[in-house]
Amino acid sequence: MKADDFVRRGVLAIAFAGLLAGGAFAQDPTPQQDVQNDKRDIRNDKKDLAKDRADRNADQRDINHDKRDLSKDRADRNADQKDINHDRVDLNKDRVDRNKDQRDINKDKGQLSSDVQKYGANSTQAQADRKDLRADRTDRNKDQRDINHDRTDLNKDRVDRNKDQRDINKDKKDLSKDRVDRNKDQKDINKDKKDLHKDRKDLRHDKRGH
Numbered sequence: 001m002k003a004d005d006f007v008r009r010g011v012l013a014i015a016f017a018g019l020l021a022g023g024a025f026a027q028d029p030t031p032q033q034d035v036q037n038d039k040r041d042i043r044n045d046k047k048d049l050a051k052d053r054a055d056r057n058a059d060q061r062d063i064n065h066d067k068r069d070l071s072k073d074r075a076d077r078n079a080d081q082k083d084i085n086h087d088r089v090d091l092n093k094d095r096v097d098r099n100k101d102q103r104d105i106n107k108d109k110g111q112l113s114s115d116v117q118k119y120g121a122n123s124t125q126a127q128a129d130r131k132d133l134r135a136d137r138t139d140r141n142k143d144q145r146d147i148n149h150d151r152t153d154l155n156k157d158r159v160d161r162n163k164d165q166r167d168i169n170k171d172k173k174d175l176s177k178d179r180v181d182r183n184k185d186q187k188d189i190n191k192d193k194k195d196l197h198k199d200r201k202d203l204r205h206d207k208r209g210h
Contacts, residue, residue: 031209038203045196052188059182066178070171073164080161087154094146101140108133 112129119125 031206034206035203038199038206041199042196042203045192045199049189049192049196052185052192056182056185056189059178059185062178063175063182066171066175070168070175073167073171077161077164077168080157080164083157084154084161087150087157091147091150091154094143094150098140098143098147101136101143104136105133105140108136 108129112126112133115123115125115129
Protein backbone atom coordinates (compact mmCIF):
# COMPACT_ATOMS: atom_id res chain seq x y z
CA MET A 1 0.00 0.00 0.00
CA LYS A 2 2.78 2.36 0.89
CA ALA A 3 4.62 1.43 -2.31
CA ASP A 4 1.51 2.26 -4.39
CA ASP A 5 1.23 5.65 -2.67
CA PHE A 6 4.87 6.32 -3.32
CA VAL A 7 4.50 5.43 -7.04
CA ARG A 8 1.33 7.51 -7.33
CA ARG A 9 3.00 10.51 -5.76
CA GLY A 10 6.00 10.17 -8.03
CA VAL A 11 3.81 10.07 -11.12
CA LEU A 12 1.90 13.16 -9.96
CA ALA A 13 5.14 15.01 -9.24
CA ILE A 14 6.50 14.19 -12.70
CA ALA A 15 3.23 15.29 -14.33
CA PHE A 16 3.18 18.51 -12.36
CA ALA A 17 6.77 19.24 -13.29
CA GLY A 18 5.91 18.60 -16.92
CA LEU A 19 3.04 21.06 -16.75
CA LEU A 20 5.30 23.72 -15.25
CA ALA A 21 7.94 23.15 -17.90
CA GLY A 22 5.33 23.21 -20.66
CA GLY A 23 3.89 26.47 -19.34
CA ALA A 24 7.30 28.06 -19.11
CA PHE A 25 8.09 26.89 -22.61
CA ALA A 26 4.81 28.26 -23.92
CA GLN A 27 5.42 31.65 -22.29
CA ASP A 28 8.96 32.00 -23.56
CA PRO A 29 8.88 32.80 -27.33
CA THR A 30 11.25 31.08 -29.66
CA PRO A 31 14.08 33.00 -31.34
CA GLN A 32 12.11 32.80 -34.62
CA GLN A 33 9.08 34.38 -32.93
CA ASP A 34 11.29 37.15 -31.52
CA VAL A 35 12.60 37.91 -35.01
CA GLN A 36 9.08 38.00 -36.47
CA ASN A 37 7.90 40.30 -33.66
CA ASP A 38 10.87 42.61 -34.21
CA LYS A 39 10.17 42.80 -37.95
CA ARG A 40 6.52 43.61 -37.24
CA ASP A 41 7.59 46.34 -34.81
CA ILE A 42 9.96 47.79 -37.41
CA ARG A 43 7.18 47.85 -40.05
CA ASN A 44 4.88 49.65 -37.59
CA ASP A 45 7.67 52.11 -36.70
CA LYS A 46 8.19 52.93 -40.39
CA LYS A 47 4.46 53.52 -40.88
CA ASP A 48 4.32 55.79 -37.83
CA LEU A 49 7.41 57.66 -39.00
CA ALA A 50 6.01 58.17 -42.52
CA LYS A 51 2.66 59.37 -41.13
CA ASP A 52 4.27 61.80 -38.67
CA ARG A 53 6.54 63.16 -41.40
CA ALA A 54 3.51 63.72 -43.64
CA ASP A 55 1.75 65.52 -40.78
CA ARG A 56 4.84 67.62 -40.07
CA ASN A 57 5.17 68.58 -43.74
CA ALA A 58 1.47 69.48 -43.94
CA ASP A 59 1.85 71.66 -40.83
CA GLN A 60 4.89 73.35 -42.37
CA ARG A 61 2.88 74.13 -45.52
CA ASP A 62 0.14 75.59 -43.30
CA ILE A 63 2.76 77.70 -41.51
CA ASN A 64 4.10 79.01 -44.83
CA HIS A 65 0.56 79.79 -45.97
CA ASP A 66 -0.18 81.57 -42.66
CA LYS A 67 2.96 83.66 -43.06
CA ARG A 68 1.92 84.74 -46.55
CA ASP A 69 -1.58 85.60 -45.32
CA LEU A 70 -0.16 87.53 -42.39
CA SER A 71 2.21 89.49 -44.63
CA LYS A 72 -0.59 90.31 -47.09
CA ASP A 73 -3.03 91.36 -44.36
CA ARG A 74 -0.39 93.58 -42.77
CA ALA A 75 0.26 95.23 -46.13
CA ASP A 76 -3.49 95.77 -46.58
CA ARG A 77 -3.82 97.15 -43.06
CA ASN A 78 -0.91 99.55 -43.61
CA ALA A 79 -2.36 100.68 -46.96
CA ASP A 80 -5.70 101.32 -45.27
CA GLN A 81 -3.97 103.33 -42.56
CA LYS A 82 -2.29 105.45 -45.24
CA ASP A 83 -5.67 106.00 -46.87
CA ILE A 84 -7.10 107.01 -43.48
CA ASN A 85 -4.28 109.51 -42.97
CA HIS A 86 -4.82 110.88 -46.49
CA ASP A 87 -8.58 111.14 -45.89
CA ARG A 88 -7.98 113.08 -42.69
CA VAL A 89 -5.72 115.55 -44.51
CA ASP A 90 -8.32 116.00 -47.25
CA LEU A 91 -11.10 116.37 -44.71
CA ASN A 92 -9.20 119.01 -42.76
CA LYS A 93 -8.34 120.92 -45.95
CA ASP A 94 -11.93 120.83 -47.20
CA ARG A 95 -13.18 122.02 -43.81
CA VAL A 96 -10.75 124.94 -43.93
CA ASP A 97 -11.96 125.79 -47.47
CA ARG A 98 -15.60 125.44 -46.47
CA ASN A 99 -15.11 127.70 -43.44
CA LYS A 100 -13.31 130.29 -45.60
CA ASP A 101 -16.15 130.18 -48.12
CA GLN A 102 -18.66 130.65 -45.32
CA ARG A 103 -16.77 133.71 -44.11
CA ASP A 104 -16.77 135.04 -47.68
CA ILE A 105 -20.52 134.45 -47.86
CA ASN A 106 -21.08 136.30 -44.60
CA LYS A 107 -18.91 139.15 -45.89
CA ASP A 108 -20.77 139.21 -49.22
CA LYS A 109 -24.12 139.38 -47.40
CA GLY A 110 -22.92 142.36 -45.35
CA GLN A 111 -21.56 144.08 -48.46
CA LEU A 112 -24.80 143.45 -50.37
CA SER A 113 -26.90 144.85 -47.57
CA SER A 114 -24.67 147.93 -47.36
CA ASP A 115 -24.68 148.52 -51.14
CA VAL A 116 -28.47 148.09 -51.35
CA GLN A 117 -28.91 150.75 -48.71
CA LYS A 118 -26.31 153.03 -50.29
CA TYR A 119 -26.89 152.54 -54.02
CA GLY A 120 -30.23 150.67 -54.29
CA ALA A 121 -31.33 147.07 -54.85
CA ASN A 122 -30.76 147.12 -58.63
CA SER A 123 -27.52 149.06 -58.57
CA THR A 124 -24.36 147.84 -60.28
CA GLN A 125 -22.71 147.40 -56.90
CA ALA A 126 -25.61 145.28 -55.54
CA GLN A 127 -25.62 143.10 -58.68
CA ALA A 128 -21.86 142.51 -58.35
CA ASP A 129 -22.33 141.62 -54.66
CA ARG A 130 -25.04 139.07 -55.58
CA LYS A 131 -22.73 137.53 -58.18
CA ASP A 132 -19.94 137.19 -55.59
CA LEU A 133 -22.41 135.75 -53.11
CA ARG A 134 -23.60 133.11 -55.61
CA ALA A 135 -20.01 132.16 -56.45
CA ASP A 136 -19.04 131.83 -52.78
CA ARG A 137 -22.16 129.75 -52.05
CA THR A 138 -21.26 127.48 -54.97
CA ASP A 139 -17.74 127.07 -53.59
CA ARG A 140 -19.06 126.50 -50.09
CA ASN A 141 -21.51 123.80 -51.32
CA LYS A 142 -18.75 122.11 -53.33
CA ASP A 143 -16.49 122.06 -50.29
CA GLN A 144 -19.33 120.61 -48.19
CA ARG A 145 -19.81 117.83 -50.75
CA ASP A 146 -16.07 117.17 -50.61
CA ILE A 147 -16.28 116.99 -46.81
CA ASN A 148 -19.16 114.51 -47.00
CA HIS A 149 -17.21 112.44 -49.53
CA ASP A 150 -14.08 112.53 -47.36
CA ARG A 151 -16.09 111.36 -44.35
CA THR A 152 -17.50 108.46 -46.35
CA ASP A 153 -14.01 107.48 -47.52
CA LEU A 154 -12.64 107.82 -44.00
CA ASN A 155 -15.35 105.60 -42.53
CA LYS A 156 -14.89 103.00 -45.27
CA ASP A 157 -11.11 102.94 -44.84
CA ARG A 158 -11.52 102.60 -41.07
CA VAL A 159 -13.83 99.61 -41.58
CA ASP A 160 -11.30 98.06 -43.99
CA ARG A 161 -8.43 98.74 -41.59
CA ASN A 162 -10.32 97.15 -38.68
CA LYS A 163 -11.21 94.11 -40.81
CA ASP A 164 -7.57 93.69 -41.86
CA GLN A 165 -6.52 93.97 -38.20
CA ARG A 166 -8.95 91.18 -37.29
CA ASP A 167 -7.52 89.10 -40.14
CA ILE A 168 -4.01 89.77 -38.81
CA ASN A 169 -5.03 88.65 -35.32
CA LYS A 170 -6.59 85.48 -36.75
CA ASP A 171 -3.49 84.80 -38.88
CA LYS A 172 -1.32 85.12 -35.78
CA LYS A 173 -3.47 82.59 -33.90
CA ASP A 174 -3.42 80.18 -36.86
CA LEU A 175 0.33 80.57 -37.19
CA SER A 176 0.88 79.92 -33.49
CA LYS A 177 -1.39 76.83 -33.56
CA ASP A 178 0.27 75.40 -36.68
CA ARG A 179 3.70 75.91 -35.13
CA VAL A 180 2.60 74.00 -32.03
CA ASP A 181 1.28 71.18 -34.26
CA ARG A 182 4.48 71.16 -36.33
CA ASN A 183 6.65 71.00 -33.20
CA LYS A 184 4.54 68.17 -31.77
CA ASP A 185 4.86 66.22 -35.03
CA GLN A 186 8.63 66.78 -34.98
CA LYS A 187 8.77 65.34 -31.44
CA ASP A 188 6.74 62.34 -32.66
CA ILE A 189 9.19 61.91 -35.54
CA ASN A 190 12.15 61.97 -33.16
CA LYS A 191 10.43 59.38 -30.94
CA ASP A 192 9.62 57.21 -33.97
CA LYS A 193 13.27 57.30 -35.02
CA LYS A 194 14.36 56.19 -31.55
CA ASP A 195 11.78 53.38 -31.56
CA LEU A 196 12.90 52.27 -35.01
CA HIS A 197 16.54 52.31 -33.97
CA LYS A 198 15.75 50.27 -30.84
CA ASP A 199 13.64 47.72 -32.76
CA ARG A 200 16.38 47.28 -35.37
CA LYS A 201 18.87 46.73 -32.58
CA ASP A 202 16.54 44.11 -31.04
CA LEU A 203 16.22 42.42 -34.43
CA ARG A 204 19.99 42.17 -34.86
CA HIS A 205 20.28 40.82 -31.32
CA ASP A 206 17.53 38.23 -31.87
CA LYS A 207 19.01 37.11 -35.20
CA ARG A 208 22.31 36.41 -33.47
CA GLY A 209 20.45 34.45 -30.81
CA HIS A 210 19.91 35.06 -27.05
